[in-house]
Amino acid sequence: EADIYQTPRYLVIGTGKKITLECSQTMGHDKMYWYQQDPGMELHLIHYSYGVNSTEKGDLSSESTVSRIRTEHFPLTLESARPSHTSQYLCASSEQKAEAFFGQGTRLTVV
Amino acid sequence: AQTVTQSQPEMSVQEAETVTLSCTYDTSENNYYLFWYKQPPSRQMILVIRQEAYKQQNATENRFSVNFQKAAKSFSLKISDSQLGDTAMYFCAFLTGTASKLTFGTGTRLQVTL
Numbered sequence: 532e533a534d535i536y537q538t539p540r541y542l543v544i545g546t547g548k549k550i551t552l553e554c555s556q557t558m559g560h561d562k563m564y565w566y567q568q569d570p571g572m573e574l575h576l577i578h579y580s581y582g583v584n585s586t587e588k589g590d591l592s593s594e595s596t597v598s599r600i601r602t603e604h605f606p607l608t609l610e611s612a613r614p615s616h617t618s619q620y621l622c623a624s625s626e627q628k629a630e631a632f633f634g635q636g637t638r639l640t641v642v
Numbered sequence: 643a644q645t646v647t648q649s650q651p652e653m654s655v656q657e658a659e660t661v662t663l664s665c666t667y668d669t670s671e672n673n674y675y676l677f678w679y680k681q682p683p684s685r686q687m688i689l690v691i692r693q694e695a696y697k698q699q700n701a702t703e704n705r706f707s708v709n710f711q712k713a714a715k716s717f718s719l720k721i722s723d724s725q726l727g728d729t730a731m732y733f734c735a736f737l738t739g740t741a742s743k744l745t746f747g748t749g750t751r752l753q754v755t756l
Contacts, residue, residue, distance in 0.1 A: 572749070630675075631689075633687035
């Protein structure tokens with residue numbers, strides 16, 4: 532079983548609030564990803580990282596930011612949440628040239 | 643740029659029957675990896691099966707097998723003896739040999755019925 536954890540699982544927050552979605556993995560993987568997914572729909576890559584101090588924007592433009600100060604930790608931050616940010620956010624990690632393991636996701640609702 | 647196409651948004655299969663989900667991809671690279679992921683309703687995404695492009699033999703995991711056609715850039719998933727627990731979204735994914743980012747298809751929603 533993969534050891535990648537996301538918190539919180541569910542979050543309802545008001546417009547304009549700053550939020551941080553946490554993602555941690557204990558597998559020592561260098562690569563980590565953040566995907567945005569509306570329920571039952573396709574995944575959109577919004578950020579990824581090759582390792583510590585490395586972050587790249589994904590295919591879908593996002594107002595969120597990420598950091599990678601430690602190998603095991605890849606948090607995603609929204610400085611000012613808006614209703615359009617309502618979605619599910621999936622974190623994943625992988626070794627080089629290997630499959631990705633996914634967390635359980637964070638369902639974000641901005642009201 | 644690499645692209646992954648799943649042309650079947652939804653499929654349905656009866657329990658115990660066999661179903662095939664299609665996936666095509668486009669790349670100019672010769673070394674890459676292909677995956678099928680399963681996402682049950684409101685549950686975690688999990689890996690079903692993987693295939694290395696340099697391997698000619700099709701991967702098999704219990705009731706799940708792939709038909710990998712490298713020249714045609716096709717990577718279909720066959721589920722034999724379908725079970726109710728197979729109901730899920732299935733995503734095809736692609737990773738280049740240079741190990742950049744994982745690219746997903748748009749998914750196929752599979753419903754297994756009695």
